[in-house]
Amino acid sequence: MPRKSEPLRKLGFLTIGLFDEKDPGAGHRSTLDVIVLGEELGFDSAWVRHRHLQFGISSPVAVLAAATQRTSRIQLGTAVIPLGWENPLRLAEDLATVDVLSGGRLNPGISVGPPMHYDDVKHALYPETADVENFSYDRVQRLLDFVGGEKVASFSGVEGIEVWSDRVQPHAAGLRERIWYGGGSLRSAKWAGEHGLNLLTSNVAQSELSEDFAETQLSHIKTFREHGGNRVSQGLVVIPTDSATPEQRAKYEAYVEGRAARAGKTFGPRKYMFERDIIGTSAEIAEQLYAHLGFQEVDEVVFALPFSFDHGDYVQILTDIATKLGPELGWSPA
Known part of the structure; x- marks a missing residue:
């Protein structure tokens, strides 16, 4: 998206689905x-986060299955499912089932x-195999193969009155092309591009x-596209205040101020960095986005909703994004 010369094509949002332990x-x-x-x-899209052993959505696939029955058009995504918690074969079945229920709208x-x-949970998650589990990209490849229709069993046919398939059922045509990788490094961007995935970027x-976040994100997007990738979505936290x-x-x-100190710094041995949240009127936010090197390279976004706000706050923020910020970016509602 070369600055203001082209409109934003796709506008989505992401929520963590926070809940009260006493009334989930x-x-x-x-x-x-x-x-x-x-x-x-x-x-254009609604995405849910994945939070294990926390007070956010632990089963986004189940939540989106319910959402398929309440909506008819909007794309439904997960951002992201950490495969270290999953059996790729079983997950492939769940994803295909929800995609069929949605009419082909799922974006995993x-x-x-x-x-x-992991050390705190491995005894419960993988009691017999914790020390030999493979958490590499091989786990992604298995999921891609199973969703894409590769064989998973050596037997198929009729046995008594039951019919068996050697592939994941149901098969959801087109789902393989709608799988996204949540990448925040050059290595993951390169791998995603080489393996035909779409790329989800975020505020991490x-x-x-570089130690400049926008420059870093730009390098990831360019690496992804240099290795065959195409679709990229940017996911920053934006809070329009037009009707607040x-x-x-x-x-x-206060929320933005409480998180501001982490911006411009790196954390841990892998040097993770966080982009600052953007708050202001829609016109002010649009100007800041147009100046962002990462935003300049995308034509679709998934703006992240803050974690801890009330339902009424989300209604106001989403309404302002759709009716004010989106048009400022050249977007038109579906």
Whole structure:
């Protein structure tokens, strides 16, 4: 997207689906209501985060299965499913089932690597195989093969009154081309491009060639495309305040201020860095996005909603994004 010369083509949003431990149903219903609102506002896609052993959505595939029955048009995505927690064969069946229920609207986002706090959970997750589990890109390749229709069994045919397939059923045509990789490094961008995946970028990246976040994200996008990749989505936290009440604006500003200290720094041995959240009127946010090197290279975005806001706040933010920020970026609702 070379600055302002071309319109934003796809506009989506991402939510963590926070819930109260004592009343988890309310939080899950709120997430579904937000997805329905997104469709009504004309968003192209709605995405849910994946949070194991936390108070956010632990089973995005199940939540999106429910969303398929409440919506008819909006694309539904996961950002992202960490495959270290999953059996690729079983996940392939779940993804295909939800895609069929949605009429071909599922966009699975995935990543690899050991589960977070693996030493604390491996005894429960993989009690017999924890020390030999393969958390490399091989795990992604298995999922891609199974979703794509490769054989998973040596037997197929009729046995008694039952019919057996040697491939994952149901087969969801086109799902393989709608799988995204959540990448924040040059290595993952290169691998995703070489293996025909789409690339999800976010507000977290691994500093390798620069300690400037936008420059780092630009290097990842260019590497992805140099190795055969095409579709890239950018996912920053943006908070438009056009229709916010004074109380909401104060809450939003405190949220952004509380996270501001981590921007411009690197963390841990892998030098992770965070992009700052963008808050202001839609016109102000648009100007900052147009100046962002990563945004200049994409024509679709998935803006991340802040973690800890109330349902009414999300309604205001999504409404402003769809009716004010989107048009500022040249986007038109579906």
